[in-house]
Amino acid sequence: MVHFLPIASGKGGVGKSNFAVNLAVVLAQKGKRVVLADIDFGGANLHTLLGLKNNHAGLGNFIFKQTSKFSELLQKTSVENLLFVAGDCLYPGTANIDNLTKQKIIRRLSMLEADYIILDLGAGTTYNTLDFYLLTKNSVLVTTPELTAILNAYSFLKASSFRFFMRQFKTHSAERKFINRFLKESASGTEASFLDLLAKTAEKFSDSEKIHKAIEELGRFRPQVIVNMGQGLDDLEMAKRLRSLVHKKLGITMDFVGFLPRTEKVSWSIASRTPLALSEPNCSFMRAVDAATGRILEHSYELNTFIGGEAGEEMFDDDFTEATDDDLGQLSAEFNQS
Numbered sequence: 001m002v003h004f005l006p007i008a009s010g011k012g013g014v015g016k017s018n019f020a021v022n023l024a025v026v027l028a029q030k031g032k033r034v035v036l037a038d039i040d041f042g043g044a045n046l047h048t049l050l051g052l053k054n055n056h057a058g059l060g061n062f063i064f065k066q067t068s069k070f071s072e073l074l075q076k077t078s079v080e081n082l083l084f085v086a087g088d089c090l091y092p093g094t095a096n097i098d099n100l101t102k103q104k105i106i107r108r109l110s111m112l113e114a115d116y117i118i119l120d121l122g123a124g125t126t127y128n129t130l131d132f133y134l135l136t137k138n139s140v141l142v143t144t145p146e147l148t149a150i151l152n153a154y155s156f157l158k159a160s161s162f163r164f165f166m167r168q169f170k171t172h173s174a175e176r177k178f179i180n181r182f183l184k185e186s187a188s189g190t191e192a193s194f195l196d197l198l199a200k201t202a203e204k205f206s207d208s209e210k211i212h213k214a215i216e217e218l219g220r221f222r223p224q225v226i227v228n229m230g231q232g233l234d235d236l237e238m239a240k241r242l243r244s245l246v247h248k249k250l251g252i253t254m255d256f257v258g259f260l261p262r263t264e265k266v267s268w269s270i271a272s273r274t275p276l277a278l279s280e281p282n283c284s285f286m287r288a289v290d291a292a293t294g295r296i297l298e299h300s301y302e303l304n305t306f307i308g309g310e311a312g313e314e315m316f317d318d319d320f321t322e323a324t325d326d327d328l329g330q331l332s333a334e335f336n337q338s
Contacts, residue, residue: 002110003301005118006039006132006139010152012123015228016142018266018275019258020120021049022286025277026293028082032115035074037085039132040122041097044087050077051273052084060088062108063101070108079278083114102131110303125159134164138299140257142226143242145235150242154249157223161194161250164221168214175211178204194250217304224255224299226292229262258292261285 007023009016017040024036038046038058047054056075061067075084097105109117121129133139143153162183169175178201186192198215205211227239239256246254263285269276276286 001302002112002114003116004109004135004303005116005296005301006121006135007118007142008121008129008133008139008156009123009142010125010154010156011149014123014142014144014149015260015266016123017046017049017120018270019142019226019228019260019289020118021046021275022277022289023293023296024082024116024118025079025275026286026290027116027118027297028079029277030293031081033081033113035083035085035109035112035114035117037109037117037119038087039119039128040087041128043122046120047084047086048273049270049275050084052077052086054086056086058086058088059105062105063088063097070111074112085109097128102128106132106135116301125156130160130163133160134167135303136299136301137220137304138222138224138255138301140224140226140296141254142228144229145227145231145238147238150238153225153242154245157246157252157254158194158250160223161218161221161252162192162197165194165198165214165218168217169210173210175201175205175208175214198251218252222253222255224257224296226258226260227256228258228260230259231262235259255295257295258288260288260292 005023007016007020020036024034028034036046036050038044040046041059044058047056052075057067057073059073062070062073067073073085075086077084119132119135121132123129141153141156143149166176166179169179179197182197182200183192198218202211202215225239225242227235230236230239236259239259243254243256246252261284263283265276265280265283265285269279272279276283277289280286
C-alpha cells in the first residue's frame with residue numbers, strides 16, 4: 001500500500017525541503033521504497049538538494065501534456081530505493097493548476113510502486129498547498145522557534161482546519177453554503193473563529209448525520225510538527241505554546257515529532273548539494289532526524305476518507321474563503337502571556 005507523506009510550512013526559510021530530503025534518504029536507507037516529489041509549483045528546487053541537474057522531465061511537463069507517461073518523470077538518485085519527481089517553475093501558470101490536474105497527479109502518484117511518497121509542498125496556504133497537505137490526517141508541518149514562524153505555523157493549521165471541515169461537504173450543499181457565508185461575514189471585520197464555526201454549524205444542522213460525521217473526521221485530524229533550528233529550552237517552550245494555542249483556538253491535537261538543532265552543517269550540505277544523511281549521518285542534526293523518522297513511521301498516512309467519499313470528485317473545488325489571522329499582535333500577546 002502506498003502511504004502519502006505531505007510536508008509543508010507556514011513560511012519559507014524554515015528548512016522544510018532540507019528535512020524532506022533527509023527524511024526521504026533515511027526512509028530509503030531503512031529499506032522503504034520512497035518517491036520524493038517536488039510539489040512546490042512555481043518554486044521547485046528540490047533537485048538541487050539532491051545534487052541532481054535540472055534537465056529531467058518534471059511535473060510541469062506532465063501538467064502541460066508534454067508527456068503522458070507519469071513513469072517518465074521518475075529519476076534515479078544516488079540512494080538505493082529512492083526515486084525523485086521534479087517539479088517545474090519554467091512554465092508560466094504551473095503554480096495555478098486546476099482541480100482536475102490535481103486529481104490526476106494524485107491518482108498517478110498513488111499508482112506508483114512505493115511504500116512512501118513524500119510530497120515537499122510550497123510554503124503558505126494556497127489552495128493547492130492545503131489540498132495536498134490534507135491528503136492525510138497526520139501530515140507534517142515544519143517550523144522554527146522564531147515568533148513569526150510559529151504564528152505562521154498556527155495560521156497554516158487554522159486554514160487547514162477550515163479547509164478540512166469544508167471539504168467534508170459537497171460544493172453546492174446547504175452545509176457548504178452556510179460555511180462560506182460564515183467566513184465571508186467574518187472576513188468583513190473580526191477574526192473567523194473555527195470553534196465558533198463548528199458550534200454554529202452543528203446547531204444549524206443538528207439533525208444532519210453529515211455534520212456529526214464531519215466533526216468526527218475532524219477529531220482524527222492530528223498534524224505532526226517538526227521544530228527546526230532549535231537551540232535550547234526557550235525554543236522548546238515556544239513549541240509548547242504553539243501546541244497550546246492550536247488546542248485552545250482550533251480544538252485539534254498536534255503532535256511534536258522532532259526537535260532539530262541549529263547547525264552550520266546544514267548550510268554546508270546545501271552548498272555541497274549532498275544531504276547530511278549521506279555526508280554526515282551521525283551528526284546531531286541527523287540523529288534528531290532519525291528519531292523523528294521513527295515517530296513518523298508510527299502512522300499510516302493513508303489517503304483521507306473524503307477522497308472518493310462524500311465529496312467525491314469535488315474534493316478540490318476552489319469554493320473556499322481563506323481564513324487566517326490578520327491580527328498577529330493579538331496572538332503575539334497571547335504567547336507572551338502564556
